[in-house]
Amino acid sequence: xxxxxxxxxxxxxxxxTFGAAWLIGNAYVFFAGYVVxxxxxxxxxxxxxxxxxxxxxxxxxxxxALGAYxxxxxxxxxxxxxxxxxxxxxxVSGVVGLxxxxxxxxxxxxxxxxxxxALAVVVQTxxxxxxxxxxxxxxxxxxxxxxxxxxxxxxxxxFLIMLLLVVLVLATARAIERSRLGYxxxxxxxxxxxxxxxxxxxxxxxxxxxxxxxxxxxxxxAPLPYYVTYLDPAxxxxxxxxxxxxxxxLVGGTSSWLGPVIGAILLGTLQQVATVTISSAxxxxxxxLMLVAFVIVAPNGILGLLQDxxxxxxxxxxxxxxx
Amino acid sequence: METSFDLLSNAVVSGVLLGGFYAxxxxxxxxxxxxxxxxxxAHPAFIILGSYIAYIANATFGxxxxxxxxxxxxxxxxxGVAVYQIxxxxxxxxxxEALRGLAFFFGLLxxxxxxxxxxxxxxxxxxxxxxxxxxxxxxxxxLPLRLxxxxxxxxxxVGGLQVFLSRTFLGRAILAxxxxxxxxxxxxxxxxxxxxxxxxxSIATASLAGAVLIVIQPVEPSIGRDYIGRVFAICVxxxxxxxxxxxxxxxxxxxxxxxxxxxxxxxxxxxxxxxxLLITLAVRPAGIFGR
Numbered sequence: 386x387x388x389x390x391x392x393x394x395x396x397x398x399x400x401x402t403f404g405a406a407w408l409i410g411n412a413y414v415f416f417a418g419y420v421v422x423x424x425x426x427x428x429x430x431x432x433x434x435x436x437x438x439x440x441x442x443x444x445x446x447x448x449x450a451l452g453a454y455x456x457x458x459x460x461x462x463x464x465x466x467x468x469x470x471x472x473x474x475x476x477v478s479g480v481v482g483l484x485x486x487x488x489x490x491x492x493x494x495x496x497x498x499x500x501x502x503a504l505a506v507v508v509q510t511x512x513x514x515x516x517x518x519x520x521x522x523x524x525x526x527x528x529x530x531x532x533x534x535x536x537x538x539x540x541x542x543x544f545l546i547m548l549l550l551v552v553l554v555l556a557t558a559r560a561i562e563r564s565r566l567g568y569x570x571x572x573x574x575x576x577x578x579x580x581x582x583x584x585x586x587x588x589x590x591x592x593x594x595x596x597x598x599x600x601x602x603x604x605x606x607a608p609l610p611y612y613v614t615y616l617d618p619a620x621x622x623x624x625x626x627x628x629x630x631x632x633x634x635l636v637g638g639t640s641s642w643l644g645p646v647i648g649a650i651l652l653g654t655l656q657q658v659a660t661v662t663i664s665s666a667x668x669x670x671x672x673x674l675m676l677v678a679f680v681i682v683a684p685n686g687i688l689g690l691l692q693d694x695x696x697x698x699x700x701x702x703x704x705x706x707x708x
Numbered sequence: 709m710e711t712s713f714d715l716l717s718n719a720v721v722s723g724v725l726l727g728g729f730y731a732x733x734x735x736x737x738x739x740x741x742x743x744x745x746x747x748x749x750a751h752p753a754f755i756i757l758g759s760y761i762a763y764i765a766n767a768t769f770g771x772x773x774x775x776x777x778x779x780x781x782x783x784x785x786x787x788g789v790a791v792y793q794i795x796x797x798x799x800x801x802x803x804x805e806a807l808r809g810l811a812f813f814f815g816l817l818x819x820x821x822x823x824x825x826x827x828x829x830x831x832x833x834x835x836x837x838x839x840x841x842x843x844x845x846x847x848x849x850x851l852p853l854r855l856x857x858x859x860x861x862x863x864x865x866v867g868g869l870q871v872f873l874s875r876t877f878l879g880r881a882i883l884a885x886x887x888x889x890x891x892x893x894x895x896x897x898x899x900x901x902x903x904x905x906x907x908x909x910s911i912a913t914a915s916l917a918g919a920v921l922i923v924i925q926p927v928e929p930s931i932g933r934d935y936i937g938r939v940f941a942i943c944v945x946x947x948x949x950x951x952x953x954x955x956x957x958x959x960x961x962x963x964x965x966x967x968x969x970x971x972x973x974x975x976x977x978x979x980x981x982x983x984x985l986l987i988t989l990a991v992r993p994a995g996i997f998g999r
Contacts, residue, residue, distance in 0.1 A: 441810045443749075488990040495747040496944070496989055498810055502749060503937030507982035514975055624930075628818050635811055670822045677815035680808040681798040 388563070392556045399548045406544065415544045419612060421653035422547040423605050427626065428633035428645035429554045430601030434594045435631070436639030437567060439574035440494050444485075444501030445630030447508045448478040448599045450621035452606030454512055457524045457616060461517070466533065467546055467608055474607030475600040481508075482599025483592060490591045509622040523617025526610040543608050554601050558642040570594060602630075625669055629653075632676035638688025647687050714848045719970040720963055721849050727962025728859030729924060731866055731955045732917045733935055734942040739869075739910035741940070742949035743886035744903050746795065750813040752932035752939060753820035754911055758784065758918020759833075759927040760824060766835040773835045774861055777919030781912050788911025791816070792904045817932070824929035832926035840923060858920035865916055869909070870951045882906045886949050934978050941985035947994065 406414045427445060434440050442448075452474030459470050481504075489500040513521045532542030561567045569590045572580035581587045610616045629652060637648025652672055659668035683690050733755060740748040758777060765776035799809035844851040873879035881902045884892050889899045921927060942961055946953030961984055965977045 435807065439807050441807055441814075443814060485986075488986050492989060492993050494806055495741075495810065496993070498747070499749065499936070499940045500985060500989065502933075503940070503982045503985055506933055506937055507979050510975065510978045624818065624821070628814075631811055631814060635808070639807075666822055666825050670819065670826065673815050673819040673822060677812060677819065680811050680815070681794065684802075684804060684808055 424649040424653040426605040428649040432634040434598035437570035441498040446626040447505040448602035449606035452603030453609040471607040475604035478603025479600030483596045486595035638686030644688045723963030723966030725855035725859040727959030728862045731958035732862030736910040736913040750816040752935040753817040754914035756932040758915040759922040762919040784915040785908040785912040788908035792907035834926040938981040
């Protein structure tokens with residue numbers, strides 16, 4: 386299946402999703418669906434860097450919140466359509482990703498991860514000290530009841546926008562996987578020294594991956610202020626984004642674009658249900674425990690488990706000599 | 709003019725005291741990350757765990773928090789041994805420490821924090837001890853005991869570990885692991901066993917570091933994250949495994965933070981540590997005492 390066909394198929398799936406949500410006709414479906422879609426975008430964005438090149442970003446919350454706060458700033462200055470705000474948010478997060486990467490990616494991978502972890506704390510400090518965006522008190526966004534042009538309910542409009550972003554991000558991720566770029570990323574993940582020695586421009590590729598990944602996270606965060614209508618640093622930089630950004634791809638499987646989607650749908654839905662039925666702190670504990678359990682027991686995620694199962698089904702006697 | 713000089717000298721002195729405390733917080737990471745090459749980003753979470761244990765001992769039995777931490781040292785050592793055992797079997801042996809090992813420690817950091825939130829809530833907790841209130845005055849300089857005592861404990865901890873590493877057989881074996889694991893195997897020694905002991909020691913330091921942390925400031929579960937940037941900035945700047953370097957780097961960061969807090973406001977302090985970390989990584993990744 387080539388890229389265009391895949392993109393068409395994604396759009397059809399997206400249209401079907403929107404249609405199904407429309408048919409159910411319950412406002413909560415859009416409300417909860419938005420969060421799951423947002424996590425698909427975040428997890429796939431994380432995987433562009435983490436899964437394809439093997440560099441771990443713990444600062445998902447920072448990149449995501451930068452996108453959200455860019456929207457808060459733009460909202461205060463002018464009235465722009467949300468898609469344009471998403472582009473600006475993506476630009477801001479992408480530049481921050483590029484900067485962090487430029488300073489730390491020439492060193493061992495662990496340093497980049499540590500820097501992103503610290504980045505989350507610092508960006509939060511800056512935002513908390515910045516009165517223009519509400520500081521620690523937070524900022525209110527008044528959203529119109531219906532969307533411009535389409536005339537549908539605003540939450541449905543946000544759902545639609547997030548759906549389009551998911552289509553864009555997934556199409557990009559899959560295109561990367563099958564391109565020269567993707568092979569370049571894979572060489573970095575498998576053996577960076579050998580890749581460098583064979584003439585792969587590793588630093589440039591790593592910077593490209595970091596920038597793209599950060600930009601997609603920022604784009605996923607940009608509509609957030611309109612969704613929550615009240616944004617404060619504690620919720621924008623919530624630990625939930627940081628841990629889900631890492632847990633979803635690793636639980637789903639990092640080797641292909643499908644892994645983060647599986648992880649995000651599974652963990653995202655689980656959390657939506659758990660938040661309603663149990664407490665929200667407890668459901669974060671579940672995510673953390675699943676992350677640790679999966680990296681220890683099933684390092685290739687659900688996708689890896691499925692592949693193993695298929696192998697065993699096809700060649701029932703092949704696995705016995707190993708076991 | 710004189711008042712601003714007093715302000716400056718007070719800021720520098722409290723920075724030095726703060727730096728001593730930072731050394732206690734970092735020393736565990738200097739062992740695990742600097743010597744053993746284990747990127748234990750969960751270390752601050754273990755420190756907060758140490759704070760809460762000191763808090764429980766202090767609040768329920770009225771025990772001195774630092775004494776409680778000394779009593780808890782063996783338990784933390786065993787915790788460290790257990791964590792290393794899982795880490796070794798699941799990641800290090802398979803050569804997967806880069807991506808999944810990091811995610812494992814991130815998961816531990818997160819789980820510890822959420823469990824502490826579930827058990828204790830997000831309220832700030834503090835301890836009571838005779839040295840928390842009073843302040844010594846030397847000329848114009850104030851020496852608050854709640855900073856001085858942690859600094860002395862930290863210096864004792866760092867000094868003790870330094871003596872242990874350089875004078876005992878086991879300590880030298882740990883230094884050998886840091887230098888060349890393959891050579892150690894060729895001498896028929898088992899690097900995994902030595903690393904297990906060393907990692908246990910690194911987590912044990914978190915008990916003391918946690919106790920002095922809660923002496924210095926009230927603690928709630930998420931403040932561990934504020935220390936991640938600091939701890940790794942100090943560790944890298946200090947030249948990874950070097951204790952003397954850790955001490956110097958910790959004091960430097962303490963002084964810079966204290967000056968920032970005095971002249972610009974305390975809410976900017978976390979940003980200073982991050983700036984430190986980025987500049988160190990960009991300009992001098994080998995640290996001040998690096999080869």
